[in-house]
Amino acid sequence: MGAENQINDTNATGALQEDKHAWPLWEVFVRSSRGLSHVHAGSLHAPDADMAVRNARDLYTRRNEGVSLWVVLSDNIIASDPRDKESFFESPKGKDYRHATYYTASEGVKHL
Numbered sequence: 001m002g003a004e005n006q007i008n009d010t011n012a013t014g015a016l017q018e019d020k021h022a023w024p025l026w027e028v029f030v031r032s033s034r035g036l037s038h039v040h041a042g043s044l045h046a047p048d049a050d051m052a053v054r055n056a057r058d059l060y061t062r063r064n065e066g067v068s069l070w071v072v073l074s075d076n077i078i079a080s081d082p083r084d085k086e087s088f089f090e091s092p093k094g095k096d097y098r099h100a101t102y103y104t105a106s107e108g109v110k111h112l
Contacts, residue, residue, distance in 0.1 A: 024073055026052040030060050031068040038070050046071075 023045040029038035046052035
């Protein structure tokens with residue numbers, strides 16, 4: 001196999017460098033049974049979406065664990081920064097009415 005067919009190659013210093021024609025990274029989510037949520041199962045490289053679904057099926061549902069697969073290009077996933085946890089997820093001050101614990105049940109209302 002020639003160097004032009006390899007996904008990774010080494011440069012003059014011997015360090016691995018990515019080939020600009022390497023397959024993109026896909027994230028795989030599997031739903032194990034009806035009614036449950038999809039759960040991240042892992043990642044894989046594939047040239048296109050159809051091959052990503054096929055490879056995901058072969059890698060992550062070999063023992064009939066799944067009923068549904070999602071594959072998403074890793075580049076299309078946007079995530080919050082864990083370092084911003086405090087400011088990103090804290091409850092807004094003065095907006096306690098957004099939580100159910102703020103309200104009390106009325107005595108005159110039946111079936112509540």
